[in-house]
Amino acid sequence: MDYQNRAGSKFGGGGVASQSATNADRRERLRKLALETIDLDKDPYFFKNHVGSFECRLCLTVHQNDGSYLAHTQGRKHQTNLARRAAREQKEGRDREGFMPGVQGVQVKKNVVKIGRPGYKITKIRDPLTRQVGMLYQLMYPEITPGITPRVRFMSAYEQKVDDPDKTFQYMLVAAEPYETCGFKLQAREIDRKDDRFWTWFDEDTKEFYIQILFKTERDERYSNVPGLGPSGPRK
Numbered sequence: 088m089d090y091q092n093r094a095g096s097k098f099g100g101g102g103v104a105s106q107s108a109t110n111a112d113r114r115e116r117l118r119k120l121a122l123e124t125i126d127l128d129k130d131p132y133f134f135k136n137h138v139g140s141f142e143c144r145l146c147l148t149v150h151q152n153d154g155s156y157l158a159h160t161q162g163r164k165h166q167t168n169l170a171r172r173a174a175r176e177q178k179e180g181r182d183r184e185g186f187m188p189g190v191q192g193v194q195v196k197k198n199v200v201k202i203g204r205p206g207y208k209i210t211k212i213r214d215p216l217t218r219q220v221g222m223l224y225q226l227m228y229p230e231i232t233p234g235i236t237p238r239v240r241f242m243s244a245y246e247q248k249v250d251d252p253d254k255t256f257q258y259m260l261v262a263a264e265p266y267e268t269c270g271f272k273l274q275a276r277e278i279d280r281k282d283d284r285f286w287t288w289f290d291e292d293t294k295e296f297y298i299q300i301l302f303k304t305e306r307d308e309r310y311s312n313v314p315g316l317g318p319s320g321p322r323k
């Protein structure tokens with residue numbers, strides 16, 4: 088087979104070649120950008136092993152290069168493990184402070200439909216790679232109806248009826264029977280929903296529900312208007 092005449096030679100297929108060259112170029116630029124914005128020396132889970140590949144000590148995964156590791160840190164698996172670890176560390180902290188998990192259980196009378204709002208914790212987060220800011224919400228549903236998974240819905244300032252409408256805010260509602268639906272007020276910025284940036288996870292064992300949101304950066308919004316970043320973008 089004549090590999091010389093595959094896409095990329097001057098005998099046709101030039102379009103395909105320039106497209107993949109553009110993609111490779113874009114990936115390389117994103118990798119460089121990631122390397123500029125994340126400090127691998129300070130990442131406690133990043134480990135370079137003796138054969139020169141990279142490991143995530145949190146997820147026990149192996150990566151052929153740093154770019155692949157960086158991409159992994161943005162994925163669902165790594166993010167879920169981060170949330171699990173945060174939850175475990177928080178629980179250990181509570182136990183040290185003498186918190187007794189069994190005691191705060193809500194008393195449910197048979198004829199009561201709603202049993203109040205869940206306990207919750209909000210952590211401000213910042214993506215080390217993209218520098219996006221956001222929140223990690225953790226809601227405790229120890230008495231949730233078996234088989235139910237909490238549901239999330241976003242609402243504009245005009246749709247909700249609790250506050251006077253203020254267009255600089257939006258609301259996130261979380262519903263899980265038999266708890267009362269609770270609402271969180273947050274900035275009316277666009278939420279990044281690509282690549283699992285926005286995710287929810289219900290831990291069936293601990294009955295804790297996690298929601299991670301990251302706001303789009305202005306830079307993101309600007310770039311989303313330029314398909315493929317274009318070949319005229321900045322070159323190194």
Ligand SMILES: [Zn+2]
Binds near residue numbers: 146
């Ligand atoms: Zn990982």
